[in-house]
Amino acid sequence: MKLGICVASKIDDIDYVVEAERLGFTHAWFADSQMIWSDAYATAALAADRTSTIKIGTGVSVAATRPAPVTAASMATINQIAPGRTFCGIGTGNTAMRIMGHKPMTIAQFDQYLTELKPLLAGEEAMVEWRGKTSPVRHIMPDAGFVNFEDPIPMYVSGFGPKSLALAGKHGDGLVLSVPPDPALAEGLWRGVERGAAEAGRQVDRMTFPATTLNTIVVLTPGEATDSDRVRHLCGAFAIASLHYSYDQWRNFGRLPRNPAVLEVWDDYTAVLEQVPEAIRHQRVHAGHNCWVVPEEERFVTKALIESSCLVGTEDVIVERLLGLEQAGVDQMMLLPPLEPRYEVIRTVGERIIPALAEATA
Secondary structure, eight states: EEEEEOOOOTTOOTTHHHHHHHTTTTTEEEEOOOTTTTTTTHHHHHHHHHOOOOOSESEEGGGSSSSSSHHHHHHHHHHHSTTOOEEEEEEEHHHHHHHTOOOOOOOOHHHHHHHHHHHHHHOEEEEEEEEEOOOOOOEETTHHHHHHHOOOOEEEEEEHHHHHHHHHHHHHEEEEEESSSSSHHHHHHHHHHHHHHHHOOOOOOTTTEEEEEEEEEEEOOOTTTSSSSHHHHHHHHHHHHHHHHHHHHHHOOOOOOOOOHHHHTTTHHHHHHHSSSSGGGGGGTTTTTTTOOOGGGGOOOOOHHHHSSEEOOOOOOOOHHHHHHHHHTTEEEEEEEOOOTTHHHHHHHIIIHHHHHHHTOO
16 A cells, blocks of 8 residues: 655745655645645656655646647656656646636546547547537657657546546546545446546556555554544544535535534535525635635534544554555555645655555565
């Protein structure tokens, strides 16, 4: 089981990735939400130059805001700095698009985008649609030192629902998802991946097809409650982000949340958001997104919400649940702790969980 970090891209904090590499984290996934954080590609390029072993990529890049040739050239540029360490995580742009008041790409648009991007990441020609015209596109100077296509750039497709999971099976070299740390839930997601692969004439072995889930980890001290002030500080931002996502799903598609922990605060939470005028509410929904909890949302970080969305437990429990996820076909978890205590979180995990995992699988 690999552990990576998801980086809330911050251009002046490359030391965070350097520290993650020192601690034994295998991947750094740079989040691409242009109206929240620093530019993902600029930050990833700096990190690529400062590191030597950790894999560098997007977690995930937003297809809707960058044409496929732009994404391919950006990834191949980073691959020139970190040859063989570069990967491309790609998604429709749930948070990034909604913060601008727009919906993510449709499944049909994302399918077309992935059809274009996959060959371009390999330095090959693709038929690219742009502004109503389709043309053959390729990088015309790939051997002049500007980019690197010689070292493969694997493409990890972000999937949440059955249709996007099927696209991961159809196009991807791996899967990126965000599910609670429950092996039973992870198990069910593979059906969509396998269906998409079969329809495309591919074979996907869940034990060898890379799958990474987004979460965070808090190691409890002896006798500590899962909703202690310390735990809330270390994972509250990730827990509350599940409410942000649920509200988007309800607001845009009319889908009420199924998670009982979300439902128990739902009426009060939505009442807070609906104090903001509809025309600019999209700017408010993701306030503090995965970095901190805004004061008026602190009361919604409940024990039930923490336990249903974050991996919190003793060292033994965390290792057991990680190995359970691995048995279900998820071979990596990338951690996204809040901004202020992020070093504390990764150091605890790096010094205690990574060695414990290695010992458990030795």
